[in-house]
Amino acid sequence: MAQAAAHTDTQQHPIRLYLVVWGWLFILSACSYLVDYFGLAGYPRWSLILLFMMLKAGLIVAVFMHMAWERLALTYAILVPPLVLMVFVGIMVLEANYTLFSRLAFFVAGS
Structure with a gap:
């Protein structure tokens, strides 16, 4: 019962x-x-x-x-990894522009 x-x-x-x-x-x-x-x-x-x-x-x-x-800990476990991943993608975007400009400055000018 x-x-x-x-x-x-x-x-x-x-x-x-x-x-x-x-x-x-x-x-x-x-x-x-x-x-x-x-x-x-x-x-x-x-x-x-x-x-x-x-x-x-x-x-x-x-x-x-x-x-x-849900409890806050479970919410953080679900939400924090995608947010960190988005920060890393943003850093890669910034780095991609630096790499592109470096290649253009050194490889195109040397031709």
């Missing part, structure tokens, strides 16, 4: 929360489609598409994967 009482003591999320998240996912997907529909090109296009993609992924991770209700 004690086990039956323990199983009924779980947390239930209201269905309204999931419907609101689905609505926001639909709106963000529509906005992502409208970026192509209006013919944006270049950096504004890719910036908006990536922004909408990150917002949708954040909603999915927070609500459907229940990360909004």
